[in-house]
Amino acid sequence: MRIYYPDEQALQALRGSNIELILDVAKETLSSLTNANEATNWVNKYVTPYTQDVKIKYITVGNEIHPSDNEAQSILPALQNIQNAISSANLQDQIKVSIAIDMSLIGKSYPPNDGVFSDQAKSYIQPIIDFLVSSGAPLLANVYPYFAYIGDKQSISLDYALFKQQGNNDVGYQNLFDAQLDSVYAALEKVGGSNVKIIVSESGWPSAGEDSATTDNAKTYYTNLINHVKSGNGTPKRPGAIETYLFAMFDENQKTGAATEQHFGVFNPDKSPKYQINFN
Template sequence: MSCLNGTVGVCYGIKSNILRSPKEVVDLYKSKNITKMTLWSKPSYSRDVQQLASNNITALYWINDNVTNYWPSVKLWHPVSPDGSNAQFVLPAMQYIYNAIMASGLQDQIKVSTDISTKPLGTSYPPSEGALRDDVPSFIDPNVLFLEKKGSPLLARIGTTNISYSLFTSQSVVVQDGNLEYQNLFDSMVDTLYSALEMVVEIVVSEIGWPSTRRIVATTENARTYISNLIQHVKDGTPKRPGKAIETYVFSMFDENTKSNIDFRSPTCTCTLHGILSPLM
């Protein structure tokens, strides 16, 4: 959003039967001074990743059709997470996609990345002791190494809980981690990932929001409080990396009401942002 120099954007998913036309959505974003959008792709995207992992030619055609033709509007491309059923295809897909972008001379303009959730964490407390599960590093570490070499960020999906620690409203330190002090869950989870991955690449929070169902705290007022405080907070960085704004995408502009297998513990089932934007902007 322009008031934060582009630090915060808003996710726009497509698994919904209440979406507006593309022009209406763009006009809505512009009217709210939202300058960044995460646009989730078509349902066959997972199958595309397998094909993209096969060779340079497939990746070149795909990237021309779906990415470079839309530059400079498109600045980042990422496939599915390296902790799912398509994990084996993520790294070769990123490599071939990077080659295709480099062939277009846009490797310094368009970043190639992947995203993870906090589920692969085996240890998450305190943040400085963050560690991956024993079965995870073998397929996540090579992806992180690729991102580090290419200067790309790692995208992370951060969940929320139902306490003031999540709402950024705690008036005192909740977690003392050596000389680092944590008053909110957002900082704790981001720094836990930094510790677990032992990396120097930047983390971009690709999904974060407030739950809208199956919880007593899933209210519009809590969502408004959370998102408002989040917008103000991310420009200040985390205790581990203070002063460095965290690029963050709030989920979601519209309710993805046709999603299946929704995990209600995750940020992918959240209060629709459209309904609470006006008081925040």
């Protein structure tokens, strides 16, 4: 499970559940964590009281922060301060500290082996990757074939985006998810992050709001994604199961932005299931 800020009711509810958790720092809090004392206070309030019976696995210090964002300059010091606070609490083996990126930081993504961080992103991401290498933490990446497909329907087929394509394309890929993921792995290799593992911290398909956003397509995407990441086949670059988080549990009927943004949930806002998917 992933929560995007330290919701104490959610943390209480997770006690004893055995559910592994990605815990995000709220975007509004990032700049304050450049102060080491504030970072220690944050860990002492939201992490250490729960670690006995909540399985906090990752702390995400920034979700989809771009190099031009005001928060960008806060990310590295906040990462370092949270890491130091985690280590002081002797939790460094239990909890890894990282960030979550989106695909916009990748300057070139195709063919996947040519994946590279954009010139603008490189100076921002390089010291962060160095931090992840030194701490042994993974990089979290939000991977959405839907957005890539919508942005380039001339060259991307719906079957390729929905894991329905038969056979590999000319660069050895059968689905867009693997191609996107491997382009990030290729980009990591070019900045000294060959040993950094990627956790897919979001992936999903909207069921309404725009072209190709249908309940059937959403169900197909989630069903095939679950089967693929659990299969152990992995990507052409990295065989093995892919730790992946579905976005999202519930439709967000008050979310602003594109119409699709309200329709990524597996459940409706009234908690009824939108369609049946199976994790077994």
